[in-house]
Amino acid sequence: MKQLIKNLCYPLIAVLLFSACGEEDKSISAPEIVGAKLVSFGFYVEDNEGVLDKDYVVDGPIVGSDIEMKIPSKIDKSSLIARFTTSEDNPAVTVKGTVQVSQQTANDFSIPVDFVLTNNSQNNRKYTVRIKRPIEWVKKVRFSEFQLSDAILKVNPVDDVPYVMGITNASNSENRKTVLLKYENETWSMVGDTISNGRPSDIDFTFNSTGTPYVVYTDYTNTIPQTATVQYYDGSSWVVIGRNYNDVRVSYNSICFDAMGKLYVFSMNNAAGGVVGRRLMNISTYNGGSWTTNQTMPGRNYNTYNMRSILKKDILYLGVYDYANDKGTISVYINQNGVWTTLAQGMRMDGATEINYNDLDMDVDNQGNIYIMGLERFDSGYKLVNHKYTASTSSWSIFATPIDLIGNTKYFSIGLNPDGGLSTVYNNLTTNSNSSFVTIDKESQTWTSPFIFPDILNTKADMAFASDGTGYIIYIDASKHLAIWEYIEDNE
Incomplete structure (x- = not known):
């Protein structure tokens, strides 16, 4: 019995001594795999x-x-x-x-x-x-000829050249003008002269099937101030095709062609007294040299704010921010062969209490899948939520994990590269309000670690991709000049 106790004690003492001597190392490591490397x-x-x-x-x-x-x-x-x-x-x-x-x-x-x-x-x-792919963001030359106060980016689908529509900056807002710039061979140039006669707002632009740019803006110099003006560039100068066709002032303009070449302008009526009620969507179309206005979306009665319109594979897509009963939602419509169809109306993520009206963005891939993002409010705070419409199943789902934000932000943009990969750039309060870029990892279908832009601070960054996969982000820098980053592939 004594021998048994002795045999038990010696190992116990050894363990206690070893524990005392090695007191600083409290972790126990898993055995390392030997070899096979x-x-x-x-x-x-x-x-x-x-x-x-x-x-x-x-x-x-x-x-x-x-x-x-x-x-x-x-x-x-x-x-x-x-x-x-x-x-x-x-x-x-x-x-x-x-x-x-x-x-x-x-x-x-x-x-x-x-x-x-x-x-x-x-x-x-x-x-x-x-x-x-060996891709990276590279800052390119900025446009320094004059300052801008607003800017939006689109890539011409015919020649893959990025264009930027902007508003010139002036201390007196009445002296501001609309301009269109293009960035080609790492050089900025103006497309024609300044476009508007005077103060503009709520700008948007598109391209027809041959790559000709068409612009729309709320025009403070019109007979009815703040109604829309539409122009196109004929190769040497800007030509007005629409002015004073609204009966009241408008905001949140979006412009796009349909597959048959009819031009659509979507606006919010921003005053009472018009044929279409205040804050409702007013659809105006230009076809055969004449305008038809005061058209409405069938079955829609929500107040309308931000809108995004895209032509893809002969279908016109329209994403709309709704505002009803102080609670924001998203609606999506398509126009095919002149007929409107509702894909979603009054949509937001389960658990969200509202969507912020300051921003909205949408893109569509070659299979007709729709990605539309909003800034949605939850009990835990704000999140950027991407809603995806899968065309093959005619169903909506939440795509990828919503992006948590410390607070409310109105600055974000999404884009799809030619492979269908979704990317997002957004103002991020967790990085001192610098903009962050994330993209979807194809294998895991999760957001990648963010790339932080050191100089995009407290400002709107707009993003678009060319058909060869080159990405562009534009913004107005601290000196009020237009700057651009390029997402390029290193083929060396």
């Missing part, structure tokens, strides 16, 4: 002749289980051969059960590829290789 990994021209024009190799030691490599989109990744080395225990390397031989085995790297390493001790380790 990738030491190096890359794609080499020598192994991929006719496909690669340079080597793409992981720099330094491989840390962790995720290997991310940046290779230009122009390169075919469907059958790349990897070159790799492993740890000294020479583990077997497989992909989906197929043995991999360095410099010999080809895989489709257009999607993530899992490399599984197994050594003689049956220690397994998985490495996931992802190839992404």
Whole structure:
């Protein structure tokens, strides 16, 4: 019995002594997997002749289980051969059960590829290789000829050139004018002369099927002040095609063509006494050289504020911010072959109590899926919420996790790249009111870590993508000049 007690005590004493001596290290680490490691990994021209024009190799030691490599989109990744080395225990390397031989085995790297390493001790380790486009935001030359007080961005679908419609800045608002600028070959230039005769507001513009720009603005110099004026650029000067066609002043203008070439202008009647009631949507159309106005949306009786209109694949899409009973919502309509259809009316996320009327943005992909974002209020605070309409199922859902904001912000913009990836730039109080850019990771369908713009501070940033995937963000900087960042791919 004494011997038994002695045998139990000695290990207990040893444990107590060890605990006392090592009192500072209170953590218990999980045992490290021994061996079965990738030491190096890359794609080499020598192994991929006719496909690669340079080597793409992981720099330094491989840390962790995720290997991310940046290779230009122009390169075919469907059958790349990897070159790799492993740890000294020479583990077997497989992909989906197929043995991999360095410099010999080809895989489709257009999607993530899992490399599984197994050594003689049956220690397994998985490495996931992802190839992404080498893209980054680069600040480009600003427009410094004169100051602006407002600016919106769109890319001409015919030549992929970004255009900006703005309002010149002047201490006397009556001296402000509308202008249209374009950014081509890293140079800013004006499209014609100043557009308006005097003070404008509520600007928007679009392009017809040949790339000709058309603009709309609330015109304070009209016979009925603050009614809309519409002009287009004929290649040498601005031509008025609509003026004084409203019967009362209007706000929140949005302009777009339909598939048949009819021009639509959507506005909010901002005064009583018109054929269409105050704060209701007034639809005006221009076709065959004449205007038809005071049209309304069938079945709609909500007050109207911000609107976004887009022509995509022969369908005209209209997103609208509603305001009824002091509670904001979102509605979406489409026009196909001249017929309006309601896709959503009075929509907001479950649990939200209102949507802020200051901003709204919408984009549509090539499959007819709609993404429309609003700033929605919850008991826990404000969130940027993206509602997605899936065309194949005719259904709405919340796309991606809503973005938490410390407080209310009226500055955000969304855009879809040609691959259908959604991106958002928004004013972020968590980063001292600098704007943040996030995009959706295709695999996880979650927002990426934000890129913080150091100089976009307390101002509206507007975003758009060209058909080649180049992204643009414009804003008015602290000196009241137009600045631009470009989201470009490094093809070197």
